[in-house]
Amino acid sequence: MPYDVKDIDLAPSGERSIDWAMRHMPVLANVRERFSDEKLFEGITVGTSLHIESTTAVFLLTLQEGGAELAVTGSNPLSTVDKVAAALADKGINVYAWRGENEEEYYRNIEKTLDHEPDFLIDDGADLISYAHSEKGDILSKIRGGSEETTTGVKRLRAMHKKNALEIPIIAVNDTPAKRLFDNRFGTGESTVNAVMSITNSMIAGKNVIVVGFGPVGQGIAMRTDGLGADVTVIETDPIRALEAAMQGFRVTNMDEASKYGDIFITATGNYKVIGKEHFEKMKDGAILCNSGHFNVEVDLEGLEEISTESREILEDIKEYKLEDGRKLHVLAEGRLVNLAGEKSLGHPAEIMDMSFALQALSLEHMVKNDLPVKVHEVPAEIDRKVAQLKLEAMNIEIEELTKEQMEYEESWKLGT
Structure with missing residues (x-):
């Protein structure tokens, strides 16, 4: 499989790092188990621009388990963990990223990712999506949709839509309560x-x-x-x-x-x-x-x-x-x-990214199953609630349920003082 990483021999160390993160991401494990059974993404190529570290790797392997072909690059020249990139390449994922890229290398790796002509894009900062629009217009008609992970990227994409420059539907994963409250x-x-x-x-x-x-x-x-x-x-x-x-x-x-x-x-x-x-x-x-x-x-x-x-x-x-x-x-x-x-920076704890990447995975599933109009969409509320519920279950937390009488009361307008 094509890849361009700093040192493929770092793969065993990267795999241990991924295994540790996977142990602490039970929500994504639940999603991965279902994706593995359903193979919803067979025949689909997903291009991603994300911070390539251990929790991201767990997410990418979840999509791969669902049958997706992946083309992956980093979303920041300094945030790629080289041992994780090597481990992903060793697992058959097309990876184009290393820590310390210069600007030319960074955008060349974005170009290589888009050369795989992905059906969907998953972005963190909107560099991948904006580059597809400005430099790869020939493949836009093939791209069915994308999602955005962070506040800055959502702002850019909303600006694109406002100026009639956006040509694919986007799900703003960043804007869902589960993402803003817990990840951010x-x-x-x-x-x-x-x-x-x-x-x-x-x-x-x-x-x-x-x-x-x-x-x-x-x-x-x-x-x-x-x-x-x-x-x-x-x-x-x-x-x-x-x-x-x-x-x-x-x-x-x-x-x-x-x-x-x-x-x-x-x-x-x-x-x-x-x-x-x-x-x-x-x-x-x-x-x-x-x-x-x-x-x-x-x-x-x-x-x-x-x-x-x-x-x-x-x-x-x-x-x-x-x-x-x-x-x-x-x-x-x-x-x-x-x-x-930072060289010593580890990013978000795995328990937090468990929720964010579960939102990304289920948002991709939503795009695969639905033909969305071109605009920036919110994450469907049922996906947000599903991820929160799965996280509570993983934490062995039980919450209260409304009684039938309480549900009827909420829906009634006749009962007053």
């Missing part, structure tokens, strides 16, 4: 904090942590850093989210003010240059900057280079920038999503 809040919150601590060997307790953005991802980061004893400040442009942060007890201010006292800055906005040159000039010596959004545009790295007299990689995944007055600022993982791009 609990998964990103925990994995981001874990990555910052692992890369820097720094404590969170007692630090001034500045969380830029208070969407589901920012909420999770603020919650976890607060729980570790940090003094948390939230930066927001949305008045409702800012008020919510204030009501939860977080300090809320603007970036100009927070720049003066922050020890650790974590961006989670999905937007452009939310920390810029005017902010770097106010930061204290030794401040740490990192990003938990999809693209490395939230911290203005070009602006930081411009005002720096020198820069160096002081430790693995820590780049130090020296300013004219001698202050030093530190950027983690090249400003890319810190919970996956």
Whole structure:
């Protein structure tokens, strides 16, 4: 099978990593068992652009068990785990990815994935889908649909649809409650904090942590850093989210003010240059900057280079920038999503990705069985509830059921005071 990975001899180590993740993903195991029996995806090629690590591998093997032919590439130049990519290639999956790709290699691997002329696309960040539209228009008529994993990608795809550029139906897996509540809040919150601590060997307790953005991802980061004893400040442009942060007890201010006292800055906005040159000039010596959004545009790295007299990689995944007055600022993982791009970053816990990838798998099944119109679709509510129910069962949690009388009451409009 065609593949292009860093070292195929890493496959045995990667397989052990995949086996460990598989032990902690019972919801996907339930789905995989049914897919294996039904072989719903036989004759179907699925192209994916995802962070290639152990939990992603469990998901891809689930689709393969259902009969799918797979063409796989990474969704970030630094997030591919080479031993996992090797293990997938060794299992007959077409993999084109390695850690440390340059921009040209990254898009060439996307091109190779699309050369397999997939029937469906599964994306994280929308690079695969947007590239198919802009560079591979000849295969668009064959693509029946796609799904998107993350907030940034959904924003891009909604913008495409708004401008009449989207030509295939998309399911926004990111927008379902089970994904936003658990993956974005609990998964990103925990994995981001874990990555910052692992890369820097720094404590969170007692630090001034500045969380830029208070969407589901920012909420999770603020919650976890607060729980570790940090003094948390939230930066927001949305008045409702800012008020919510204030009501939860977080300090809320603007970036100009927070720049003066922050020890650790974590961006989670999905937007452009939310920390810029005017902010770097106010930061204290030794401040740490990192990003938990999809693209490395939230911290203005070009602006930081411009005002720096020198820069160096002081430790693995820590780049130090020296300013004219001698202050030093530190950027983690090249400003890319810190919970996956760092060499020591492990991504979300398997228990969290169990739910997200089960949503992806069942959304793909929904697209295979239904001819959807071209637009960005929500995940059907029954899929969301099914995944939540399977997760509860895996956790041995029983919930209450409505009685017949209660269901009749909910449907009645006549009963009043």
